[in-house]
Amino acid sequence: MQEGFRYRMRERPPYVLPTLAILTISLILTYIVYSSQNGNTWLETGYPTKKTEGWRIRVCKIHQEIFIRDPYLPPKPLHAILNIDATKEPFKSFEHSSHAGQRNHKAVRQIIAEALHQQLLLISRRRNLEQKDDAGKEMGENYEDWVSLMERVAAVLLDDDPRNNYQRHFVPALTGGVWDFMSSEASLLETKLEQLKKLCA
Incomplete structure (x- = not known):
């Protein structure tokens, strides 16, 4: 053997x-x-710590990047990056814009596209006003990052499924505090960040 x-x-x-x-x-x-x-948290990696949907991975990564850019700013809906109020119509009634053919679908997409266009125009004007020195070059690089971030936000919001899921789950958590207007900046930051951590866990 x-x-x-x-x-x-x-x-x-x-x-x-x-x-x-x-x-x-x-x-x-x-x-x-x-x-x-x-064992790493969402804030460390930018990705949810549990298996989840693709749209949630996309929005959580963007939220983490926004937090890194300004860790003292209370989290807001991604719409705010494009200067859009997610709590107002036609975004509020998201069930009427979830797919092509619904009454608000075209309006929602048009607002997002125009908002991105306006933000890119503002950045272009600011860059043209910058002096061509070291400080200006450094700011220009920051602008490139900001443009990339805005374009990814717009891409998420123009995608029907991510937009509707985000409006359903994230927007209420980041805007729904009745006493938000009475809270201090630090308290609001802590509250909204905890909400975001739960959503991106």
């Missing part, structure tokens, strides 16, 4: 054992990386 086993081992192709070793090491490393990331 032992002789037969040794024979089979001698007859095994020479690349099998190294391949098995590499595969085992890869699996171990993958587990270590996954375990180390599994």
